[in-house]
Amino acid sequence: MQQQFPNLKWKKLPSPEEHSNYTWHGFEPNSKLFLERGHTRWAGRLPFPVDTILERDVAVPIRDGIRIYADVFRPANTDANDKVPAVIAFSPYGKTGTGVPNYDIMGPHHIGLKLEDTSGYEKFEGPDPATWAEYGYAIINVDARGAGKSEGNVVFYGPQEAEDVYDTIDYISKQPWCSGSVGMAGNSWLAISQINFASRHEHPALKALAPWEGRHDVYRDTLGRGGRRHNPYLHRFLLSGFTDLKKFYDRFLKGIQNGWEEDTPPVRLSLLGFEADGNLTKSIEEQPEREWPLARQQLKTLYLNSASKELVWDKQATEGSITHFAEGLTDSSNFIVHFKQPTEIAGYAKVKLWISCKEHDDLDVAVQLRKISADGRLLEHLNYPCPLPVSEVRNDNIAKCLGPQGFLRASHRVTKDDKLSTAQEVVYKHDKREPIPLGEVVNLEITLWPMGMVFASGESIMLRVAGYDMCYPDTDRVKPAHDNNENVGHHTIHTGGKYDSQLILPFI
Template identity: 50%
Template sequence: MASFTTAEKLLSQFPDLVYTKLPSAEENPLFLFKGFKPGLTILPKGHVLSEGCRAFGVPTAFDRDVAIQMRDSIKIYADIFRPADSNLVKVPAIIPWSPYGKTSPGPQQYNKMAPFNAGLPRDRTSGYEKFEAPDPAEWCERGYAIVNVDARGAGMSEGNISFWGQQEAEDIYDTIDWLSKQPWCNGSVAMAGNSWLSIAQINFASRLSHPALKALAPWESLNDPYRDSTARGGMPHNRAFQQLVMMGFAGPNYAENLGEMLEKRPLYDSYWESKLIKTERIGEIPLYLLASYSSGLHTKGSFHTFRTAKSSKKWLRVHPYQEWYDLYRPEITDELQRYFDRYCKGIENGWEHDTPPVRLSLLGFDGSAVETVIERPEQEYPLARQKPQLHYLDASIGKLVPELPARESTVSHLGHDLHDSSDFSLYFGERTEIAGYAKVRLWMSCAEKDDMDVVVQIRKISRTGELLTQLNYPIPVPHFEAPNCNILKALGPQGFLRASHAISRETSESVDPLETEIFYKHDRAEPIAPGTIVPLDISLWPMGMVFAPGEGIMLRVAGHDMNHPEAVMLALTEPVDANIGTHVIYTGGKYDSHLIIPVIPNI
């Protein structure tokens, strides 16, 4: 009987799978290709790629374009950096896994997407680091090897690029197996990195395991490509960002195209299910997880992984920065080494006894009368002591109020308008902390169309009602002089829903009216007759804010994404929703439009 590869099985299961032809590594300038030059070089202590970059602190073996064969005979290529004496003193291997290229031409390339180079000094990294990955100069000095992999289909690696799933998990398994047997490796392998590098870790751990894999550091990820990124709330989402990712790919063949697949399969089906990373299947592997509120891609998935992974050795650090800036903070590199030393080198350093299960940050926002709470030790997430607090919308005064208004009233905004919204404010009389998941119920209608794309957002406001912004890393100018992009400026958590998908809500027999986490399957849709008033329940992504007395929040309702674009080159001139006409919100009387926020009681 014929044996089929995983790639062949994928095409058999999804014959409509869209693959986009890639430019070669040499042809695509965005891929930052440095040529294919297999061979071993010894970088001497003090070696510097270019003036101003970080120097190597120890002699380092740089083994370039090393071929690793997969189970289906495909070859992928890696750049391996390791201490030059590692054939005598064996070291663990750390894999940063992605299709974004192996080794940067340096110095940092973050300035292409992030204003002011994501807050990173030029001399913080060596220029040999893979994008969103630990720096080889840093880690070889600390007694580790860094294995920068070009995933299947990227660079000179054979095959086609696939977005996570079973294929990538098998490739990671084969790479771990190969690395653990190298003469310089002590038999321990770990993984680390942000974004795709993080998603690859939880994707692998949810599908497979390998005895040589000793620790993971998934630093901000997503687990549900449909609901977290491609079709948030059932609405096509982040299309420009997805196109930017595709533009950065290069390889000998093709790349799976998620954006095009959404056009073919707009509802959640077996294809999207095959991409779902079921983090509840992650077993006994140590996890050092990272989360923040600054990402329009990773916030929900990062918290979800911590909550659902079955590992008894898991730690969550919620930081108040942007992930690239946090990745290279010296004190955090020291901490990551301590974690890896414990599980990859077996050093009894007290990590599991000294490290709180959760460290929680709460954003204060620029211009606020209260400072950001930075990584406060906690025992769980969500916090057991949090209390849901319900506030009703009152359209007649544009406020959030404690009691259901007796009188019905309405407010409206243009559904397809980049600047229009309906806003409701609330001020706190005492110092207040909010952490967790919020939910909005809205009674809404649209007379001009049989559907509505609805977005809700919570913003922090000053005592005078000014909308505040959180800077995600230090910059040399005031925030209002800096470009508007989500990498630099966090505004607040959002929730999305295409109203026709409300019918797909997953319910249980006992529904808590104060429950804030609403799950939509998005596997079916039902039009809403124009003018019909319907209730819409929308969960927002996790939030963490702290307020001085007199400060407050503004609940905003619109038909478009209200955060800044993810990167500086993605500014919108036109909203990407599918709305037509005016959206009307109904409050008071029989319309119990409300907001529920998770408040941490003052002690």
């Protein structure tokens, strides 16, 4: 890594003992604990339903000579005739018990998890060993290179991490208690490490991946959405510190013919109703689907009307415009359409804007879709169950969904990739920029992240156009940034006549 990027500044990582944010449980290489059935780590936590062996700080040899360490939880009845598959949770987030403090830090109300739902031994964003030991699986919680007492320096994805994952799979698959079948599971970094590995290597022992939520393109998905810096304060904060799954693993790690292929749809679609209370079961419609995007979607065009501030089915004949202050964190241009009958929308929405700025040669443009109740209220959706109505839950992005967004830095409009782009999903290379002459009206195409929404009669959808990220901050410790864009002055949206500013929605 240092050879690839010789101009970067490198500094020694602090040890886990001296790092203020690291959950540290000591270092006990190859110690073995017997966790009896019914064992609880703390009062009120999930008990182990079967006898389980915990091997602490098991050294995993890596090809360049370093050792990384893992905690291994496995059912105690495993012997030469009763081997089990292994599920690896790979990240630098600590090996055991790191879910306990982090869930409270990352979101209000313990991100929807009751204390009795987890054992307290789980790795942050990984599977709980108490649950999976009962199912007949070993859980391998790995400290990635440079984390905890694992040797070497932490690497942020890339080829080095992929090789480390390969070597870990190889070592674990050959242990005497392992059946030779290995899977991976987890969220966020734990998901991305799976995608990173699978995009570069394969291993005969690896039979199943379960990246619950992650990303595959760091630039487009996170660091520079639409070519603009996206939430840099969150990155500084990070750098400073469900039965379907069982059926999936049973099929591909244990070889059980349980009908997974026949019974499991390739796509599950969630349509959000944005109910204004904490009852998620009322506000989500789950639908099995066969493909994505949906073959039955109907792409319909709504035009922006600057005079009425509406989304209309027919473009206005005369030209008009609407202007908002692009530098702040509150101003936006808003356009609304009311639905007279129940409506479902799912897929990629796309916005086409004719826009100009007299004060600066670039524009950072954000677009967002919001749902409006029949009585005119902007609605929010809880991302996980909370004991309070949505209006009383802290305004964190991790807890509340406001609606899908899309972003584009206008100077990157010239990098559109025609080979990867479709009628709905516009892809940009972001490999060059072309400044915008002051006051010149330019055409921008912006695809929003995929969505699923359901509307009752009388409810509405609002298109917001602004110069800033319109979601809530990612945690209460990360605040919105005023310096997070290229904007100066005001942005003017042009509509009607030759300016066909529009929103294309996927109706199903």
